[in-house]
Every structure is written in structure tokens, then in C-alpha cells.
Amino acid sequence: MHTVYISDHSNIMDKGMNSTNVLSSSFSSFHSTSNPLSRSMLFFVSELQMLEILLAFVVFIAIHSIRQRKHQGLPNWPFAGMLPSLIIGLRQDLYEWLSEVICRQNGTFIFKGAWFTNLNCVVTADPRNLEYLLKTKFSNFPKGEYFRNSVNDLLGDGIFGADDEIWQRQRKTASLEFHSAKFRQLTAESLLELVHGRLLPVLEDSINQAAPVDLQDILLRLTFDNVCMIAFGVDPGCLRQGLPDRPFAQAFEAATETTIARFVTPTIVWKTMRFLNLGTERTLKQSIRVVNKFAEEVIGTRKKELSLSTEDINQRSDLLTVFMRQKDEKGQLLTEKLLRDVCVNFILAGRDTSSVALSWFFWLLNKHPEVEEKILAEICGIVNIRQNLTSEDYKEDLIFKPEEVKKMEYLHAALSESLRLYPSVPVDHKEVLEDDIFPDGTILKKGTKIVYSIYTMGRMEAIWGKDSGEYKPERWLRDGRFISESAYKFTAFNGGPRLCLGKDFAYYQMKFAAASILYRYHVTMVKHHPVVPKMSLTMYLKYGLQVQLSRRAKSEIQKYMV
Numbered sequence: 014m015h016t017v018y019i020s021d022h023s024n025i026m027d028k029g030m031n032s033t034n035v036l037s038s039s040f041s042s043f044h045s046t047s048n049p050l051s052r053s054m055l056f057f058v059s060e061l062q063m064l065e066i067l068l069a070f071v072v073f074i075a076i077h078s079i080r081q082r083k084h085q086g087l088p089n090w091p092f093a094g095m096l097p098s099l100i101i102g103l104r105q106d107l108y109e110w111l112s113e114v115i116c117r118q119n120g121t122f123i124f125k126g127a128w129f130t131n132l133n134c135v136v137t138a139d140p141r142n143l144e145y146l147l148k149t150k151f152s153n154f155p156k157g158e159y160f161r162n163s164v165n166d167l168l169g170d171g172i173f174g175a176d177d178e179i180w181q182r183q184r185k186t187a188s189l190e191f192h193s194a195k196f197r198q199l200t201a202e203s204l205l206e207l208v209h210g211r212l213l214p215v216l217e218d219s220i221n222q223a224a225p226v227d228l229q230d231i232l233l234r235l236t237f238d239n240v241c242m243i244a245f246g247v248d249p250g251c252l253r254q255g256l257p258d259r260p261f262a263q264a265f266e267a268a269t270e271t272t273i274a275r276f277v278t279p280t281i282v283w284k285t286m287r288f289l290n291l292g293t294e295r296t297l298k299q300s301i302r303v304v305n306k307f308a309e310e311v312i313g314t315r316k317k318e319l320s321l322s323t324e325d326i327n328q329r330s331d332l333l334t335v336f337m338r339q340k341d342e343k344g345q346l347l348t349e350k351l352l353r354d355v356c357v358n359f360i361l362a363g364r365d366t367s368s369v370a371l372s373w374f375f376w377l378l379n380k381h382p383e384v385e386e387k388i389l390a391e392i393c394g395i396v397n398i399r400q401n402l403t404s405e406d407y408k409e410d411l412i413f414k415p416e417e418v419k420k421m422e423y424l425h426a427a428l429s430e431s432l433r434l435y436p437s438v439p440v441d442h443k444e445v446l447e448d449d450i451f452p453d454g455t456i457l458k459k460g461t462k463i464v465y466s467i468y469t470m471g472r473m474e475a476i477w478g479k480d481s482g483e484y485k486p487e488r489w490l491r492d493g494r495f496i497s498e499s500a501y502k503f504t505a506f507n508g509g510p511r512l513c514l515g516k517d518f519a520y521y522q523m524k525f526a527a528a529s530i531l532y533r534y535h536v537t538m539v540k541h542h543p544v545v546p547k548m549s550l551t552m553y554l555k556y557g558l559q560v561q562l563s564r565r566a567k568s569e570i571q572k573y574m575v
């Protein structure tokens with residue numbers, strides 16, 4: 014039976030009938046014949062024909078897509094665009110996948126999402142384009158409406174989503190503050206209190222209990238408390254012995270993650286979900302309520318304090334107090350809503366970036382004990398000069414002074430090298446205001462979204478040489494001194510007028526915390542614990558960083574103190 018059908022089918026094809034004819038003739042024969050056997054035979058023929066047509070179609074699309082992959086970096090399917098490739102990328106390591114495509118396309122490619130998504134964008138990692146985007150034509154590449162609309166519920170008119178005058182005003186006030194001696198003193202004091210009063214006791218606890226800890230979680234608590242002290246002037250107390258639940262921090266995390274979900278959801282879908290109060294939009298609304306309540310309470314209390322104008326309040330230099338004293342161009346004080354936005358944005362900026370960077374740093378150190386040795390030698394050498402210590406004077410309660418932290422150049426290099434390979438903000442976003450053209454020739458139409466991959470830039474051979482994938486702090490040093498790189502090659506802190514405002518503070522914070530830990534403890538990874546990046550605005554370790562701590566032997570420190 015089977016052979017008969019096949020030969021029958023080949024016979025039809027031999028007659029040179031095109032596929033439409035085959036379909037229509039089979040269809041009419043089926044209706045005209047009265048013989049049940051031939052009827053079923055013809056039906057089968059048409060099925061095979063259809064299969065063949067389908068196959069031909071698939072082959073055609075595949076060849077077409079392979080051709081497009083060559084020209085555009087990824088297959089571009091009818092209706093679905095490059096979405097199937099993105100879905101495959103999301104299932105692997107997205108940043109590695111993205112980097113592979115960008116490098117294949119010599120630094121820039123145009124991503125075409127499906128027609129029903131808002132994913133169309135230009136993706137680049139070319140330093141020439143970065144300089145053009147972030148500095149040369151800065152005013153033509155704002156954050157843009159799309160970004161602002163997506164983040165508005167959480168970030169409002171705060172510095173992250175703002176453009177033009179609203180951004181400029183906040184930037185100017187905050188920049189003056191960040192560079193003032195008073196602010197530096199506040200940040201140094203609050204960090205010292207957090208590291209010595211909370212971080213080290215929590216780590217000691219884990220040693221006493223011989224229990225592994227999630228170092229990323231502990232560091233997140235540290236920087237969250239620290240940035241709240243800087244932004245609001247209050248201590249939320251997330252980092253405490255016993256590691257308590259932290260409703261405000263958790264609400265903040267949930268609000269950020271659900272806001273990010275909007276970037277991969279068609280606008281119409283998330284707006285409808287918001288209207289109907291469904292899914293992630295419902296979570297977002299609930300989390301924002303918690304964040305707002307916290308902000309309102311803090312702002313209310315500070316207003317009362319300011320009206321009393323005590324000695325204590327005049328000494329305050331947290332961002333909330335600074336912005337509360339500020340007046341706009343009409344001589345009006347900032348509204349409560351804007352004050353809330355300012356604080357929430359600063360918390361977002363400083364919350365996870367340093368802790369995530371430190372987590373990747375400790376993970377890399379574990380793989381490179383030779384780097385850890387050099388850091389220890391540097392730290393001990395510096396302390397040695399200060400106190401004129403001898404090998405007998407090893408101090409367990411040693412506190413690093415700000416001027417000593419600044420001298421830790423090798424540690425600075427080791428952290429920069431870690432940020433090169435694992436930037437806390439792996440990709441960032443801009444929009445085209447007016448038609449333009451990138452230095453590499455890419456045409457940019459008004460309204461186009463631009464994604465720049467900071468992760469890819471940190472790993473490109475063209476920028477860092479053949480050993481770009483290796484962890485080598487020495488590449489940042491000349492004659493033992495740290496030499497910084499152009500912000501358009503090393504973009505971990507962004508560049509141009511929107512360069513990270515907290516860069517100096519972040520280095521200080523990371524160096525102080527890292528040196529304080531390394532001086533006292535060995536940090537060993539728990540075996541077989543998976544370490545992969547999480548898809549988020551900040552490059553967290555998806556499953557945290559499970560480590561076992563042990564006290565460093567006195568002799569290990571003493572050997573450097575001679």
C-alpha cells in the first residue's frame with residue numbers, strides 16, 4: 014500500500030504540476046471519485062504534497078535566515094523577527110550570547126524584535142560609538158520617553174530617568190554634595206560603623222557556627238544600609254546579627270525587578286496589566302506602596318526637625334536634607350513627591366552596584382590566590398608604615414584610615430579588573446532624539462533605542478588584547494601606580510556628563526570593606542555552588558555567593574610586617 018501511494022505521488026510530480034495545481038487537483042479528485050480506496054489514496058497524496066510544500070517553505074526560510082544571519086548577525090524570521098534567537102539567548106548566558114553576536118558583527122548590530130514587541134534597537138560595544146553617544150553628541154541621546162515611561166512609577170522625576178533641566182538641577186546639587194568634605198566625612202564614618210559594628214560581627218558569627226554564608230546577601234545588606242544613611246540619613250538596619258527580614262529592602266528589590274520586566278513586555282500588555290492590577294504590575298504597585306510609606310515617614314520626620322532648626326539638623330549632610338533646603342527657579346521648595354523621587358533614585362544608584370561588584374571580586378580572588386597574596390602584602394605594607402608595627406604587633410581590631418585606603422593601588426586595580434569582566438551594570442540604554450549617524454556608519458533614526466553592552470566592551474580583544482578574558486590586575490598598573498582607562502573603553506561607571514556620581518565613594522566603600530575582610534579572613538567558595546549572572550539591571554550572582562569563612566592565622570599577616 015505504502016509503495017503505491019509513493020509512486021502515485023511521484024507520478025503526479027513527474028507531470029510537472031506545481032504545488033497549487035497538485036492541491037487543487039487532489040481536492041477536486043477527492044470529491045469526484047466514488048471509489049473509497051482511491052479516495053483515501055488521493056487524500057494521502059495531498060497530505061504528502063502539503064508536507065513537501067511545508068518542507069520547501071521551511072528550507073526557504075532557513076536559507077533566507079542563514080543569509081540574514083550573515084548580514085545582520087541573527088536570523089530575522091517573518092513576524093517573529095530576531096525574537097527566537099533572543100529567547101535562546103535568554104536560556105543561555107544572555108551577556109555571553111550578546112557579546113558573541115556583537116563581536117561577529119564588528120561591534121554593532123541592529124536587533125529586530127517581533128512586530129508586537131518594543132524590542133527593536135541598535136546594540137553597540139564600539140568605543141567610537143560610545144564616546145559619540147555619551148560625550149560628543151550627548152544632547153542627541155537622552156534617556157528618552159520610552160525609558161521614562163517604563164520606570165516612571167518607581168523612579169518618577171529622579172536623576173536616573175530624567176533628562177534636560179530636571180536632570181541638570183539634580184546632578185548639580187548632588188555633584189556639589191558628593192564632592193564636599195562634609196559628605197566624604199559622613200560616608201566614611203557611616204561605612205566604618207557598618208563594617209566594624211555589623212559586618213565583621215556577622216562574619217564572626219558564621220565562623221563560630223561553622224556555617225556557610227551567602228556573602229552576596231550580606232554585602233547587599235551592607236551597601237543598602239549605607240546608601241540609606243547617605244540618601245535619607247536613616248539606618249534601616251538590614252545588616253544585623255541574625256540577618257533579619259527586611260521589608261523595605263525587599264519591597265525595593267521587588268519594585269526594581271518588576272519595573273525591569275516592562276522592558277521585555279509589549280507596552281500595551283503591561284499597561285493593560287497595570288490597569289487591571291494583574292501579575293507583575295500588581296506586585297509593583299504593592300512594593301511601591303511600601304517604598305512610598307517609608308519615604309513619606311522619613312520626609313515627614315525630617316520636615317519637623319528642620320522646622321525646629323536645632324544644632325543637630327544644621328550639621329546634617331545627607332542628600333534628603335540638602336535637597337530639602339534647595340529652592341527651584343521660582344524660589345519654591347521642592348515638592349514632597351520630588352524629594353521622594355530624589356531619594357529613591359539615589360538608593361537605586363548606590364544600593365547593589367558596589368555589593369555585586371565585591372561579590373564577583375571575591376569569587377575571582379578564590380580562583381587567583383596569587384592576587385590575594387599581593388593584596389595582603391600591600392595592605393600590610395601600608396599599615397606597617399603607619400604604626401611602625403613590628404611582626405609582634407599584629408592587631409585584630411585594626412581599622413584602616415581613609416588616607417591608607419587611598420594608597421591601596423593594587424587593590425584598586427584588582428577591583429577595576431573585576432569590574433571590567435563583571436560590570437555591575439552590564440548593559441545600558443539611550444534613545445535617538447534626531448536622525449544621526451554613528452562613527453562606525455550605523456544610521457540612527459529619530460526615536461531608535463540604543464543599547465550599549467558594557468559587559469561586551471570589557472571582554473573585547475580589540476580593546477584589551479589577546480588576554481582580554483584573563484583576570485590580571487597588573488594591566489591597570491604602571492610602576493606600581495594605578496592608571497585609569499578611558500571611560501569609553503572601561504564603561505563600568507558610564508562616561509561623559511552622566512558619569513557615575515558615586516564612583517569615588519564606591520571605590521572607597523569597596524576597598525575599605527574588602528581590605529577589612531581580607532585582613533582577617535580566608536573566604537573560600539562552597540564546592541559545587543553554581544555561579545552564574547542573573548538577568549537584571551544589576552549583574553547579581555543568580556544563586557548568591559555561598560562561602561565558608563575561616564580566620565587568618567596571625568603568622569600569615571606577620572610575614573608581611575617585617
Ligand code: HEM
Pocket residue numbers: 172173184240243359362363364366367370432436437438441442504505506507510511512513514515516518519
Ligand atoms: C561599583 C559601584 C558602582 C558602579 C559600577 C556604578 C555604575 C554606574 C553606571 C553604569 C551609571 C549610569 C547609569 C545610567 O545612566 O543608566 C551610574 C550612574 C549613577 N551612579 Fe553609580 N555606580 C556605582 C556605585 C554608585 C554609588 C555607591 C552611588 C551613590 C551612592 C552611585 C550614584 C550614581 C548616580 C547618582 C548616578 C546617576 C548619574 C546621572 O545620571 O547623572 N553609584 N553608576
